[in-house]
Amino acid sequence: MAHGDGCFVIQKNSESKKKMYDAIVVGGRCGGAALAMLLARKGRRVLIVDQAQLPSDVRLSTHLIWHAGVDRLRQWGLLDTVLASNCPALTDFSLDMGELVLRGRPPGTQVGAALSPRRLALDKVLLDAALQAGAELRQGITFEDVIQQDGRVAGIRGRLQDGGAFTAQAKVVVGADGTHSRVARAVGADTYNEVPKESGSFNIYSYFSGVALSGVEFFSRPERMFYAWSTNDGRSVVGVIQPGQAPRPARQDTEAYFFKELDTMTPGLAQRVKAGQRDDEWLSGAIATFCRQAAGPGWALVGDAGVTMDPVTAAGISSALRDADLLASLIHQGLASPDGLDAALAGYQTQRDEVSVPLLQLSQEMGKLAPPTEDVIKLFMALAGNQPQIDRYYGLFAQTVTPADFFGPANMAEIFAAA
Ligand SMILES: Cc1cc2nc3c(=O)[nH]c(=O)nc-3n(C[C@H](O)[C@H](O)[C@H](O)COP(=O)(O)OP(=O)(O)OC[C@H]3O[C@@H](n4cnc5c(N)ncnc54)[C@H](O)[C@@H]3O)c2cc1C
Known part of the structure; x- marks a missing residue:
């Protein structure tokens, strides 16, 4: 795999406690690296810690980034570097249901393609960009707990690979540490919309x-x-x-x-x-799927730590990039405003869930692999030959058409009227 030249800054000392960071991001893959990059680009002082040695591959991932995620990579100036890892643009989509095959291309995209870069490539591009923007990286550190001060999270405690202790302080600690998030556990984030892995x-x-x-x-x-x-x-x-x-x-x-x-x-x-x-x-x-409380005093969650979708819709990476974008703006705004961070983060969950919950529910429904209902069969029959609406159906997964728009009464009426 061809990668761009990346520089990984690995500091050898285990004492980051004397520095006060604006943000500590636990987890340096697509959610965490994207967030760190965006904050560092806004001039924020950011520390990323990860227990893994990065870059490295993620074995449990089929790597598909749908159009909304690819558009975001372009907007961040990273698309060419991802393409240079030698992964082709994927422009054509087909769903073969036996007697019926729907072929289409999602509407409303800038790049007009999905990509499937191995995570070794994608995570490295994002992490390199974060480091280039000034974020610091400490690898081989396992987050163990948050440091609390005056009723809010004020830093982290972790363990070095040699068993030594690590502490660092920040105005906000973000858990980008994946579906089994230890940060979420440490802050006691509530879980909702949960489906166990046996039902996915x-x-x-x-x-x-x-x-x-x-x-x-x-x-x-x-x-x-x-x-x-x-x-x-x-x-x-x-x-x-x-x-x-x-x-x-x-x-x-x-x-x-x-x-x-x-x-x-x-x-x-x-x-x-x-x-x-x-x-x-x-x-x-297989994985359990859910939403978690998105933020609290001095902490927030991003990526799978906050919302874990069923892999059947391959929505996780695009969603992690979107939530990183939203959270970076809110943290930056909160740190800059006299109202403070908590006021800025107060709206994070609502804004995140407005987009994420319908996508989560779509993934949970599809993840059951249940036989199609009469209504679903009628819908697919009605879609046959209606290219704009087939394209819009793909837009659901590309995250350029919302489930509310596609499945809403007006669109359903239009599809059935045209059929
Ligand atoms: C089988 C399968 C297939 C999938 N296929 C797709 C797909 O095709 N497209 C798609 O969009 N999504 C897919 N997903 C989902 C996708 O992999 C996730 O949404 C994505 O990896 C989330 O990224 P993240 O940055 O939030 O977390 P992760 O990628 O899980 O990264 C978390 C990071 O946190 C670090 N970490 C964890 N705990 C600690 C700790 N205590 N201390 C320090 N560091 C820690 C880890 O080392 C890791 O580097 C799939 C998932 C599965 C299970």
Whole structure:
């Protein structure tokens, strides 16, 4: 994989406590690095801490960034660097439902494409940009708890890899530490709209080379969603999503299980995948999905720490970038205003949830992989041949058309009238 030249500033001392940062961001991947970059670009003093050594890949991710996320990368001046990691622009989308295939392109986008850069590439571009903007990075530090002062969060305590203690102080601590966020636990953030992982989707996938694909391909079958798209260096991600409660293969049987399902349900894709070769291990997993309280005195959450969506809609990265954008503006505004940070962060949850909750609910509904209802079947039949509305359907996932707009009575009436 070709990457740009990045500079990683790794400070060796374990005493950041004498410095007062504007923000400490726990977690330096897409949510955290984007937030740190935006704050540092606004002149804020930012420390990123991460327990991992970065850059490194995220194994449980199929990497798809839909249009809203790609547009944001462009707006931040990072699109060319991501493209230079050798991942193709994905412009064409298809959903094969057996008798009906919907092909389209989401409307309302600047770049007009999705991308699927391996996280090694994406997270590095964002982190490099954060460091270039002046953020500091401390790797190999595990966040353990927040430091409280006068009833508000005022810093963090962590553990170095050699077991030593680490502390640092800041006006705000942001948990960008993923779905199992320890920051969220430390501050006691409430959870809502929760669906356990057994009721969501279970994902099985791997990387292949030599597979001929036409953009982003989905295949909806009874209790299954197969998918395939290109990532870096001529490789493709190919996988199947099934209900979390459906029987799943033992690890050593994954290959046989996957190809039996592919052969039976999508023989055309099976043929193309078999013409290539698998060049990574099989990966699989399921996650619980939810929203968490977004902020409190001296703290906030961003990315999966705040909202974890079902991977079936591949919305997590684009959502993390959007929430980082929103949170950076609010923190900057709060630090600059006499009303202070808490007043600025008071509206964060409402603004985040206005966009995120409908997307979360869409992902949770689709993650069940339930048989389509009569109404859903009628909707897809009505969409056939209506290209603008098929494009708008893809806009739901590209995050350029809201679920309220698409499924609202006016749009439904228009679709059925046209049919
Ligand atoms: C199977 C699967 C497939 C997916 N596919 C897609 C997809 O195609 N498209 C998409 O948009 N989304 C996808 N997602 C979701 C996507 O991976 C997440 O939304 C995204 O990674 C969230 O980014 P983040 O920065 O919030 O957190 P993460 O990427 O989880 O990063 C969190 C960081 O915090 C650090 N950290 C954690 N705890 C600590 C601690 N105590 N101390 C210090 N550091 C800590 C970690 O080391 C890590 O670097 C998928 C998820 C799954 C499970």
